[in-house]
Amino acid sequence: MASTLKDVARLAGVSVKTVSNVVNGYPHVSPDVRTRVEAAIAQVGYRPNVFARTLRTGRTGALALVLPDTDLPFADNLAREVVRAAGRQGYRVVIEQARPDDSAAGDARTAPVDGVLVSGPVVPVALVEALVASNRPVVLVGGEARVGQCDQVGVDVVRAAEDATAHLLRAGRRRIAAIGAYPKESVAAPQPCTAGYHRALRGAGLAPVAGHLLPAVRHRRADGYRAARALLAQPGRPDAIFCYSDPLAIGAMRAAFDAGLRVPADVAVIGIGDIEEGRYSRPTLSTVSVDTGFLAREAVARVAARIDQPDTAVAVVTAPHEVLARESTRPDR
The missing domain is CATH 3.40.50.2300 (Response regulator)
Structure with missing residues (x-):
């Protein structure tokens, strides 16, 4: 029998609403509660009903991850963590490579996705502007873009x-x-x-x-x-x-x-x-x-929150390093 939000809430010791907030990426959940809920989700094997959510909201249930070079180790690790974090919230991930002759990543702009994650040491401003112009939520992941148009989850x-x-x-x-x-x-x-x-x-x-x-x-x-x-x-x-x-x-x-x-x-x-x-x-x-896992979790949470609330203030989240x-x-x- 499939697990439900109630099963997760009971195990985590929180309300069903809190579990829903974590699953849907709302940012106003304390780190301790989020960690507890995510652990409970993993333990009971809960998976959101993507098809039901698509019918209810008209969304695709998919995110695009744009990478500068898909065969570099960091890109591979980040993609794996993003897929894992997105899956916990009921999203599929489409991976697209930003090619030198296509800096605007045209496929990501036109693909049937609800939001876009863009990664790279320094993301070109032209790429970000093109993606933002497509009226999809955009989150920059892993580097410094120095762009104030969208959320950033990166490293100092x-x-x-x-x-x-x-x-x-x-x-x-x-x-x-x-x-x-x-x-x-x-x-x-x-x-x-x-x-x-x-x-x-x-x-x-x-x-x-x-x-x-x-x-x-x-x-x-x-x-x-x-x-x-x-x-x-x-x-x-x-x-x-x-x-x-x-x-x-x-x-x-x-x-x-x-x-x-x-x-x-x-x-x-x-x-x-x-x-x-x-x-x-x-x-x-x-x-x-x-902490690549931190980058992925925060990036997916930010894009999910912006999908639900497009007018959310732009946020910058910095991942720890050592x-x-x-x-x-x-x-x-």
Whole structure:
């Protein structure tokens, strides 16, 4: 026999109305109550009746998730968590890739969905404007877009990059390079990771070294490998490398190995993302861990709330992060 809202309410010790609020993504539910209700939903196996809700509201019961690159580890993890969080609230998820020749993601604008989640390190303003113009609720997930038109659930990228660089400084490194800048990044208006990297250096009384900030067109292992090879071939090679993503860092560690260098004795490496590969690499990869589950849950809750109440005030939610010090920056291990 299928579980009901009453079953969930009884187990969680709350009212049926409270369970309904959690299921439908209303934001005005305390974190403790939301956690208790979600645990009860999982325990009894409750699934909202999507077909009934569609008939009642005229909605499709589907959300679109627009990703910049669907085969990157972070995108894969986020998609899995979004599908899980959306399923708890009775939504299906359609995944769409934002292509370089289609920055407005036309399929997401015209697809029969109730709301759109857009993810990326920095989401193009033109993409957001196009999606907002389609009169669907839009929530930005996982990065900084600096756009005030819609809800954002993201990471304090500047602080995360600053914390990663500060970790290298505390490890005694002083010639710290970085990989992941935009190919034509402006010195006056750096991207968030670059801003955090520079802020940490300045806080330690160090100036950025010319040639120590290299771009990466795409955050792939091969990009990290090529950039690190160039850095490590310099006369005053760096003693540490901060990479703007874990795949870049994995590539950088391989480049150090191929150059006959030891990680971390000769060059320390840290990334951002805490992908599974980094936990099993040799050495294991130090990283800045972001709570992807939190990002997904909050993003789905925000878009669901806006579907029900389109005039809800724009909100910005910041996910927690922490530096995980592993072997790639800790010689003592």
